Each structure stands twice: as structure tokens, then as C-alpha cells.
Amino acid sequence: MGIEEKIFETQLENGVFDAAEVDFAEGLARLAVDKGYDSLSPKQKAVLEPYLSAYCSGVTDPGGHHNECDALLEGEDLLEAYQLSEDSQSLMCESCRSDQGYYQHQWQRISEE
Numbered sequence: 726m727g728i729e730e731k732i733f734e735t736q737l738e739n740g741v742f743d744a745a746e747v748d749f750a751e752g753l754a755r756l757a758v759d760k761g762y763d764s765l766s767p768k769q770k771a772v773l774e775p776y777l778s779a780y781c782s783g784v785t786d787p788g789g790h791h792n793e794c795d796a797l798l799e800g801e802d803l804l805e806a807y808q809l810s811e812d813s814q815s816l817m818c819e820s821c822r823s824d825q826g827y828y829q830h831q832w833q834r835i836s837e838e
């Protein structure tokens with residue numbers, strides 16, 4: 726299975742296509758997982774292409790400051806973001822995920838004081 730198929734499989738599991746603008750996008754993603762992304766026609770691929778990349782949603786520090794990260798996630802990075810982000814609608818890059826882990830740790834300490 727290639728990286729595209731793995732991404733679509735993860736998106737299907739996370740219900741990413743529930744909110745799809747194109748209502749047959751989910752069916753195409755299933756087809757891509759079953760038959761391989763390369764078996765799709767160029768027009769079908771064009772429908773799914775927007776799902777193969779996403780921008781990092783950034784992270785907000787305990788002071789309420791958003792870091793405005795807009796890293797582009799694609800390929801392995803995108804797959805990893807889907808697997809490691811709690812919310813499939815707000816994906817984070819590796820750097821923001823580690824920042825968030827640090828902030829959560831800080832929050833925990835503050836709340837335990």
C-alpha cells in the first residue's frame with residue numbers, strides 16, 4: 726500500500742469525508758484504498774488531491790497566543806499528523822505537536838499548584 730492509500734484509509738477511519746464538499750469523494754477514497762490510487766482516472770484523482778495535503782492548524786500557548794504555524798503537511802508527515810492528532814479537523818506538524826505536549830505539561834503543573 727502506498728502513502729496515498731494509507732492517508733485515505735486513515736481519513737476514512739476518522740470520518741474526514743463526512744464533511745466533504747464533493748459527496749462522492751468518500752467513495753473515491755474507498756476505491757483508491759481498494760484498487761490503488763494509481764488506478765483512478767485523472768479526474769478522480771483531482772477530486773482527491775486536496776486531501777493529500779493539509780496545513781498545520783498551529784498551537785496556542787497557555788497565555789492564549791497562537792503561533793500561526795502554517796506548515797504544509799503531506800505524504801508521511803500528513804499520515805503521521807492524522808495518527809497523532811486528537812482531532813482530525815485540526816492537524817498539527819511535528820513541531821507544534823511537541824509544543825502542545827510541552828504546554829499540556831505546563832498546564833498540568835499550573836493546575837496542580
Ligand SMILES: [Zn+2]
Nearest residue numbers: 781794818821
Ligand atoms: Zn505547526
